[in-house]
Amino acid sequence: MSEELPIGVFDSGVGGLTVVKEIQDRLPHESIIYLGDTARVPYGNKSPETIQEYAIEITRFLVKKKVKAVVVACNTATAYSLDRLRELFTIPLLGVIEPGVGAALEATRGGKIGIIGTVGTIQSQAYQKALLQAEPTLKIQALATPLLVPLVEEDWLDHPATDMILKEYLNRMIEEQIDTLVLGCTHYPLLKPRILSLVQDQIKLVDSAENMAIALEKTLRSHDLLNQSQALGKTQIYVTDFSPRFQVLAERFLKHPIGHLERISLES
Amino acid sequence: MSEELPIGVFDSGVGGLTVVKEIQDRLPHESIIYLGDTARVPYGNKSPETIQEYAIEITRFLVKKKVKAVVVACNTATAYSLDRLRELFTIPLLGVIEPGVGAALEATRGGKIGIIGTVGTIQSQAYQKALLQAEPTLKIQALATPLLVPLVEEDWLDHPATDMILKEYLNRMIEEQIDTLVLGCTHYPLLKPRILSLVQDQIKLVDSAENMAIALEKTLRSHDLLNQSQALGKTQIYVTDFSPRFQVLAERFLKHPIGHLERISLES
Numbered sequence: 001m002s003e004e005l006p007i008g009v010f011d012s013g014v015g016g017l018t019v020v021k022e023i024q025d026r027l028p029h030e031s032i033i034y035l036g037d038t039a040r041v042p043y044g045n046k047s048p049e050t051i052q053e054y055a056i057e058i059t060r061f062l063v064k065k066k067v068k069a070v071v072v073a074c075n076t077a078t079a080y081s082l083d084r085l086r087e088l089f090t091i092p093l094l095g096v097i098e099p100g101v102g103a104a105l106e107a108t109r110g111g112k113i114g115i116i117g118t119v120g121t122i123q124s125q126a127y128q129k130a131l132l133q134a135e136p137t138l139k140i141q142a143l144a145t146p147l148l149v150p151l152v153e154e155d156w157l158d159h160p161a162t163d164m165i166l167k168e169y170l171n172r173m174i175e176e177q178i179d180t181l182v183l184g185c186t187h188y189p190l191l192k193p194r195i196l197s198l199v200q201d202q203i204k205l206v207d208s209a210e211n212m213a214i215a216l217e218k219t220l221r222s223h224d225l226l227n228q229s230q231a232l233g234k235t236q237i238y239v240t241d242f243s244p245r246f247q248v249l250a251e252r253f254l255k256h257p258i259g260h261l262e263r264i265s266l267e268s
Numbered sequence: 269m270s271e272e273l274p275i276g277v278f279d280s281g282v283g284g285l286t287v288v289k290e291i292q293d294r295l296p297h298e299s300i301i302y303l304g305d306t307a308r309v310p311y312g313n314k315s316p317e318t319i320q321e322y323a324i325e326i327t328r329f330l331v332k333k334k335v336k337a338v339v340v341a342c343n344t345a346t347a348y349s350l351d352r353l354r355e356l357f358t359i360p361l362l363g364v365i366e367p368g369v370g371a372a373l374e375a376t377r378g379g380k381i382g383i384i385g386t387v388g389t390i391q392s393q394a395y396q397k398a399l400l401q402a403e404p405t406l407k408i409q410a411l412a413t414p415l416l417v418p419l420v421e422e423d424w425l426d427h428p429a430t431d432m433i434l435k436e437y438l439n440r441m442i443e444e445q446i447d448t449l450v451l452g453c454t455h456y457p458l459l460k461p462r463i464l465s466l467v468q469d470q471i472k473l474v475d476s477a478e479n480m481a482i483a484l485e486k487t488l489r490s491h492d493l494l495n496q497s498q499a500l501g502k503t504q505i506y507v508t509d510f511s512p513r514f515q516v517l518a519e520r521f522l523k524h525p526i527g528h529l530e531r532i533s534l535e536s
Contacts, residue, residue: 039318040308045511050307123512146422147429150415161415161432168429243313244391 003225006031006233007216008062008070010055013041014246015149015186016073017253019096020235022213023071024254027226031233033065037266039241042149043076044120055081057266059089061238068225071216072096075117075184075208079126092219099211100182101130107204108180112139114173114203117184119144127184141176145169145185152187153249162194170198182206190253236260271493274299274501275484276330276338278323281309282514283417283454284341285521287364288503290481291339292522295494299501301333303532307509310417311344312388323349325534327357329506336493339484340364343385343452343476347394360487367479368450369398375472376448380407382441382471385452387412395452409444413437413453420455421517430462438466450474458521504528 009020013036020034035058037043043051055077062070069092072078072085078095085093104113115127122144131138148169151162173181181203183189189209196205220226227233235258239246242263250258277288281304288302303326305311311319323345330338337360340346340353346363353361372381383395390412399406416437419430441449449471451457457477464473488494495501503526507514510531518526 039314041313042310045309045513046307047509047511050509119513147415147418147424150418154414156415159436161429161436164429164432168427241315241318243315245313245387 008067019073044118079124099215114178273336276335287341312386347392367483382446
C-alpha cells in the first residue's frame with residue numbers, strides 16, 4: 001500500500017531536521033527518509049542553476065527509495081527548484097515557502113509582513129513574490145540575517161551576543177512596523193523563544209517548519225496517503241558527507257537521539 | 269621563462285584573497301591565478317577524503333594554466349591535502365599552516381600559543397601537531413570560532429556584537445595565559461584591528477596570510493622563480509560558481525576592484 005511508504009524530506013544540511021521534528025510530532029505514524037546534502041552545504045550562496053541540479057539529483061534518489069511524497073525542507077532549494085521538480089516528478093511535492101506564505105497571510109492584521117532568512121533565500125525574492133501574488137497591497141520588509149545559522153550551530157541560543165544580534169536585526173523590522181514575521185530558514189525555530197521574548201506580542205511569528213507539517217498533513221489526506229498504521233514511524237537519515245558535527249547538531253534539532261545514519265553518494 | 273609564469277592560489281571561497289592581497293603587496297611584479305571553489309564552499313565541515321579530492325582537481329586545473337607554484341590558501345585544504353599534493357605534483361607547493369607555525373615559534377616568549385580557526389581547521393589538529401612536532405614542550409590552546417567568518421562577511425567589523433563575540437572567544441585564550449595567537453583562518457586578517465585592540469600588547473598576533481606571502485617569496489627566490497619584470501603583475505580570478513556576493517566580498521578583501529572574473533567547471 002502506497003500509504004505505508006515513507007515521506008522523503010531533504011535539505012542542504014542539518015536545518016531541515018526542524019521540519020522532520022514537526023512532522024514527527026504531528027504525524028507520528030509516518031516514516032521519514034531524510035537526505036542532508038552535507039557535502040554541498042550551504043545552498044544559500046550558490047547559483048539557481050546549481051541548486052536546481054542538486055534538487056533534481058536528490059529527488060531522484062528519494063523517488064528510488066520509494067517515498068510517497070517529497071518535502072523540500074530548504075528555503076533556497078524551494079525557491080529555485082520546486083516548480084522544476086513538479087514538472088519532472090509526479091508524486092506530491094511540497095516546499096517550505098507556500099505554507100509559510102499561507103500562514104503569514106492568515107496571521108497579518110495590518111498587512112505589513114517581515115521575512116528573515118539566509119542571503120540566498122532573501123535574494124531569491126521567493127517569499128516576497130509569493131506574498132505579493134496573493135495580496136498585492138501588502139507591505140513587505142525582507143532582511144538577510146546570515147549570523148543566525150552559525151549562532152544556532154554554536155548553540156549560543158541564550159548568549160548575550162545572540163540577543164544583541166537579534167535585536168539589531170529585529171529593530172530594523174520593528175521600525176518598519178511589521179505585524180507578522182516569517183522565520184524563513186529551517187534553523188530559526190531554535191531561536192523562536194529568544195525572538196518571542198524580544199518582539200513580545202507586537203509581532204506574530206510564522207514558523208515555516210510548523211506550517212510545513214500542517215500542509216503535509218493536508219496534502220497526504222487529500223491524496224489518501226496518510227499512514228493508517230498505529231505503529232510509530234521510523235526515521236532514516238542519509239547524508240552526502242559525514243561531518244563530525246552533524247550528529248551533535250542533528251540530535252539537538254530533533255531533540256532525541258538519531259537512529260539510522262548513512263553516507264551515500266548521489267551519483268550511484 | 270618559467271619565472272614569468274603566474275602563481276596559482278586557491279581557497280574554498282573568497283577568504284584566500286587576503287593571501288592574494290599580501291602577495292600583491294609583497295611581490296607586486298608577480299601575476300596570480302586565483303581559484304575560489306565557491307560551488308563547494310565551505311570546506312570546514314567536509315570529510316578529509318572529500319577535501320583531498322577537491323584539492324587535487326583544483327591543483328590539476330592550476331597546473332594546466334601553467335603556474336610556477338601553487339599556494340593552498342585554505343587552512344582546511346592545507347591540513348588535509350598538502351602532503352598528498354606534494355606526492356602528486358612536482359612544482360613548489362605551499363600551505364598556510366607551515367608559515368603560521370614558523371612565525372608563532374619565532375613570536376612566542378613563554379611557549380604558550382593559542383590558535384583560532386574554523387571547526388574543520390581546529391578539528392584537523394594540523395596547527396597543534398605541527399607546533400608540537402617543532403617544539404614538544406609548547407602549551408597549546410586551540411579554539412574553533414565559527415562565528416567570525418559570517419561576521420566578516422556581514423561587514424560587521426566594528427559592530428558591538430563583534431566585540432562581544434571576540435571578547436568571549438579571546439577571554440578563553442587570555443585565561444590560559446597564551447602569549448601568542450595564530451589567526452588560523454584567511455578571513456581573520458580583516459578582524460585584526462579589533463583583535464589587537466582587545467588583546468593590546470598582552471598577546472602577539474600571527475597572521476597566516478602575511479606569513480604565507482613571506483614564505484612564498486623565500487620559496488620563489490630559492491627556486492630562482494622570482495619574476496624579474498618591472499611591470500605590475502595581473503590577477504585573474506576564477507570561481508566554480510557565481511554567487512551574488514562574491515564580487516562585493518572579493519573587492520573588500522583585496523581592497524581594490526577586481527579585474528578578470530570567470531566561472532569555470534573543474535571537470536572540463
